[in-house]
Amino acid sequence: MSKRFPGRHVSPLRLTVLIVVIGGLVFAGFQGWRWFADNQGEQRSPWFAAYVDVTATPFYAFEQPRGEADRDVVLSFIVADPADPCAPSWGGAYSLDDAEATLDLDRRIARVHKQGGEVLVSFGGLLNDELAVSCADGSKLVDAYASVLDRYDLAAIDLDIEGDALTNTASIERRADAIAELQQTRAEAGTPVDVWLTLPVTPDGLTPDGTDFVASMLSAGVDVAGLNIMTMDYGSSKPEQQSMGDAAVDALDATHRQLGILYDRNDTPLTDATLWSKLGVTPMIGQNDVVDEVFTLEDAATVNAFVLQENVGRTSMWSLNRDVTCGPNYYDLERVSDSCSGVDQGDQTFAGVLGEGLDGRPLNAVGATTAPESLPPVTTDDPATSPYPIWNEDTSYREGTKVVWRQNVYEAKWWTKGDVPDNPVLQEFETPWTLIGPVLPGETPIPVPTVPPGTYPEWQGDTVYNQGDRVLFDGLPYEAKWWTQGDSPRESEVDPDSSPWAAIDAADVVVAE
Structure with missing residues (x-):
């Protein structure tokens, strides 16, 4: 395994960020500087590690990285064995022993380690039952997770929870308790384990099921290393004209806000910088399962630029198996392939674009605990x-x-x-x-048209109004479309077609006067 803290240098990006931060602090004054100085902890450096579908054919040689971006991998998926609900398997097709014998998996993972690569293993996925869904025995569930950690000498795991597993309340509680116990036991033994949660999103962030899932993990005492969002297969939740890159950025922004609220509710306030470091993004490269959704190399560059801008902790992709242009014999590019992207990549790889500039490693802060932080003072608006x-x-x-x-x-x-x-x-x-x-530095008030009190009479419920009469309601002007009595102008804001009142733009009132 490579060193966790390689020699560091000040990159142009970091220097720029430092200059901006210092400038902002000077502008904010001495108190802002004191808060900043008192609240700087060791931040994880953003890292990249792509998923590899271990059981997809043809088998992908993840132990032979094509470049530095392929060095670290997230192997997927460990699920319940169909014949034994509390036994882990690879994709429901190979027991751990079968994977060693048939896929030579143990030796290949050891080779990754020997070459300085780092390995995470992902549990779950969409197509099979994650262990907690099938295994109802809490003790056996803990043993099942532990057996995978021990087998592959893991210091970090990924829980990919989607589909029915995201609404299975019993399994969510079992999983949270098992992972919390596992973390505590490992920490006491001096072998801590990072736990990443991987969940589906829309451009508006996590679904209610997703936020409930994160809350359950935090409530159970799981120290979540980070929340990785699957920016793919949006369906109708994504505006038709929005690019996949922009949708991923919107999803990250929205999830950042949600994650802050979830930690606040768990009595663990975190700064914006820490929240960004606890976020991850995983697009599905090329053709997505939704036919009209194609994640291009340009989208990858958009995501990478945002990750670098905000110091987003983790970037992954689905998957290394697919990071190549489809051959001439693959004729239907709208049909998702396990072994090619469906787009013309030229001489580029998605891993290279998404991983550009991300010099962190997945295990560079294993065992770091999440603690409440002092938040910046609330500013007064002027x-x-x-x-x-x-x-x-x-x-x-x-x-x-x-x-x-x-x-x-x-x-x-x-x-x-x-x-x-x-x-x-x-x-x-x-x-x-x-x-x-x-609000940007140096801004001043933009003139906003208003209607001075007394411009029109205040609306009264018992007064008869005829077409063209104007009133004020809560300071806003309205005009009657027809005879009315007792109908509140407020309803025109909710159902303008059936309301007898029409809202008036304050600017029009000023012009008329």
């Missing part, structure tokens, strides 16, 4: 340096309205009043606000 009005709980905001809250700009997705823009909800559909981005 109207003189805010591009939009500062959010107020007593003000009504119509769809499309932008506000500033805690040095960030938010936009209303629908009519809202009293909903805090940064309310820590896990799913985007639970909040009426979309985060646009931070």
Whole structure:
């Protein structure tokens, strides 16, 4: 195994980040510097390791890396043996002993280690039962996981939980308890093990089942090394015109926010930098299972640039088996192949593009514990340096309205009043606000048309209004489309077609006056 802490140097990227950070600290003042200086821990260096489908034919020679990006691998998948629910197997086809005899797997893994490569093993996947799904005996389940760790001398594992396993409550509880016990036992013995969770996502982040799964692992006491999201096979959740690279970036942004909330709820607040280091991204290269979804080399470059920008902890891909242009005899490129990508790669590899600049290693921080961190002080918004009005709980905001809250700009997705823009909800559909981005240095207020009080009479429920009458409701102007009495203008924001009221743009009122 290679050294965990190779000689370090200051790369141009790191130097740039350092300059930006220092500049921001100077701008924020001495107190910001004190907070920064007091809260810098050892961060994991971002790393790349691609998945290898061990049982797919033709068998992939992962022990013969084509380049540095192929050096570290995530071997998949360990699942329950169909004939013995508490026995681990490779893909349900090979017991561990069968894999040694038929695939020469043990010797090939040893060769990877001898060459300085690092190996993780992934449990689960979509097509077979992960051990906790089939094995109802908690003690035997712990032994099953441990047998794989011991067999292949592993210091890190990956739990790929998807499909029905993500809604199987009993198995989720069994798995969480077993992994927590395994981690504790290994840590006490001086052989700690990192545990990565790999889950499906949409461009809006984890599904409710996904966030529930992470919460169950944290609640059971599992020290999660990181959360790896499968940025693939989105289906209808991805806008038709959105590229696969941009969808992956959106998914990372959304999951970063969700992960912070999950740790907050577990009484373990973490800084943004730490949360990024605990995130991973795994695209399916080339043709995805969804016909219209193709992850190109350009998409790979987009993901890589974002990973470097935010210091995302892990990058993987599915899979090394597929990282090659399909041959001339493979005629239907829309049909997913186990052994080629379905796109013309020229002389490039997806591993090379996705792994560019990622100089960390999967095991470079095994055993590091996750501890609560001091978060930066909450800043006070200043109207003189805010591009939009500062959010107020007593003000009504119509769809499309932008506000500033805690040095960030938010936009209303629908009519809202009293909903805090940064309310820590896990799913985007639970909040009426979309985060646009931070307030930038040097910004000043952008003129926003408003309707002064008294411009129109306040709406009254017992007053009769005729077509063309105008009123104010919660400070917003409305015009009657036909005769009405008792119909609140608020309903026009929810169902504009059937409401007798039409919202008026404040700018139009100013022009009219």
